[in-house]
Amino acid sequence: MDFKHISAMPREVMAFLDPKPGETFVDGTLGGGGHSSLIIDRIMPGGRFIGIDQDMDAISNARERFSHHGDSVSLIHDNFANIASVLSEQGISGVDGILVDIGLSQHQLNGSGRGFSFMRDEPLDMRMDSLGDTTAEELVNTLPEKELADIIFKYGEERFSRGIAKAIVRRREVAPITHTLELADIIRFAMPAKAVAKQKIHPATRSFQALRIAVNHELERLERFMDDFLALLNPGGRLCVLSFHSLEDRIVKQKMRYLASGCICSKSIPICVCGNEPKVKLLTRKAVRPADDEVEANPMARSTRLRACERL
């Protein structure tokens, strides 16, 4: 397994999370364990660390890497949407910091053989959790054309979604679509040649991203996490979220802003009647983007957005 993952925005993440010896931290997306390792180094001795990932490969890798910390480090195969039950099972009622770094690990993209990339021919699986309920192959071969087009449009922001869905349905009537390169070809030839020539990204990028988001229910799980995190943070505890997609960032932004807002009364009412108090302080007013030197060294970090807040 290739777990040489380059962690995104490590300086900024550590500055916002500010882990200190003896604190309790959760990394909801262990991946290659890069951020986790930085956090663990700072909270030990005396700290407690809970690492979660829905990919069993990430858990196995982390078990090898962090086993020397004994019971201070727990590594749990689950979805971060279930963070409340994960912490309750560990007997933990409050933590000092939570990180989620949403997206694909280097291992998933390049070494898992699960069809996340159109750069090599692999079965169309795309599940981050191999126990997940549906695969990309099932979606492309069974969804009605309109639903397929809607997924590609909504999650991929792909303007040629209708033509792509039509081409997929036409092809699957001949034989099921089972592999990445076949799907990437169908997508490419469903797009106008002029548009393909003009694009800087591979023509299948947006459609693959959309299918992955749908297969893994990524936005629904993020929403659930954002509904639950506050109750799990100790006062002064910090949340840091790294996202790579505008739809994810919007969910994070809206929830953080809502929690940071005090009065939510209509402007037409002269005195506050809602009694709503701010619950968090925003540590980032706008999404923070990676510095130029990081993007130069790791072009994949280009679209990362970081948002952080602190519980009051």
Ligand SMILES: C[S@@+](CC[C@H](N)C(=O)[O-])C[C@H]1O[C@@H](n2cnc3c(N)ncnc32)[C@H](O)[C@@H]1O
């Ligand atoms: C970008 S990688 C994390 C990299 C990690 N921060 C590092 O420094 O190595 C994303 C990881 O999050 C996991 N993941 C994504 N969404 C998840 C979710 N909802 N619940 C649990 N794990 C998730 C993926 O399986 C993947 O291993």
